[in-house]
Amino acid sequence: xxxxxxxxxxxxxxxxxxxxxxxxxxxxxxxxxxxxxxxxxxxxxxxxxxxxxxxxxxxxxxxxxxxxxxxxxxxxxxxxxxxxxxxxxxxxxxxxxxxxxxxxxxxxxxxxxxxxxxxxxxxxxxxxxxxxxxxxxxxxxxxxxxxxxxxxxxxxxxxxxxxxxxxxxxxxxxxxxxxxxxxxxxxxxxx
Numbered sequence: 507x508x509x510x511x512x513x514x515x516x517x518x519x520x521x522x523x524x525x526x527x528x529x530x531x532x533x534x535x536x537x538x539x540x541x542x543x544x545x546x547x548x549x550x551x552x553x554x555x556x557x558x559x560x561x562x563x564x565x566x567x568x569x570x571x572x573x574x575x576x577x578x579x580x581x582x583x584x585x586x587x588x589x590x591x592x593x594x595x596x597x598x599x600x601x602x603x604x605x606x607x608x609x610x611x612x613x614x615x616x617x618x619x620x621x622x623x624x625x626x627x628x629x630x631x632x633x634x635x636x637x638x639x640x641x642x643x644x645x646x647x648x649x650x651x652x653x654x655x656x657x658x659x660x661x662x663x664x665x666x667x668x669x670x671x672x673x674x675x676x677x678x679x680x681x682x683x684x685x686x687x688x689x690x691x692x693x694x695x696x697x
Contacts, residue, residue: 513687520692525597527689531586531602533679537538537578539654543663547576550614550624551672552588552607559603560590566600566618579654584679594693605685612680615673625651628664 510532535541549572556570567590574586588607592600635641636657648656689695 510684510686512685515687515689516620516697517691517694521567523594523692525592525594525689525691525695526589527592527597527601527604527687528587528589529601530686530688531588531608531679532640532684532685532686533584533682534582535576535584535679537576537582537652539656539658540663541584541675542576542656543660544667544672545574545576545586547621547624547628547667547672548611548679549586550627551611551620552586554620554624554676555607555617556588556590560600561606564599564603565685566590566596566603570604586679594691594695596694597689597691601687606681608676608683612673612677616669617674618669619671621667621672625664625667629661632664633659 533550535545536613540548547581553570553572560566561568570588570590572586572588574584588604590600590604645655645657648654
């Protein structure tokens with residue numbers, strides 16, 4: 507089933523010219539602990555890529571936020587939300603960079619060195635968060651609400667992530683992926 511593809515654009519005068527954009531990508535992805543981990547890792551891979559391409563290479567935004575969620579109810583669905591603020595003259599340059607990243611990762615794969623950094627970070631933070639009550643509250647919630655033991659074999663799941671597995675996951679996501687963009691600009695933009 508093809509998800510929605512929509513663009514919503516509106517102008518709101520502002521003292522400082524700027525463009526605020528949120529792009530939400532979605533698709534029906536089966537819910538599993540491993541897919542939830544891959545969703546988180548994909549969010550982090552995209553964040554690193556966007557910071558390099560949009561902020562560092564093009565100077566088109568100070569930062570780009572990326573968040574990913576995988577839900578089981580009311581139906582299995584993965585959502586990736588990308589948000590950034592830019593100058594009106596940089597919007598036209600920035601938006602293709604946002605859109606092209608997922609397709610590029612699906613076709614060419616993910617950066618293995620970046621994936622390894624993310625895996626090391628997840629393993630390090632895991633050893634810290636398991637000492638907190640909030641972590642175990644979340645584990646209990648996942649077990650009772652979703653029927654999954656997120657903590658079981660977590661380190662092994664992280665260690666098992668490979669560029670090839672991430673590429674396959676991304677390919678599955680971009681196939682029939684929906685895209686909804688909401689852009690607020692201080693002035694009319696050429697699109």
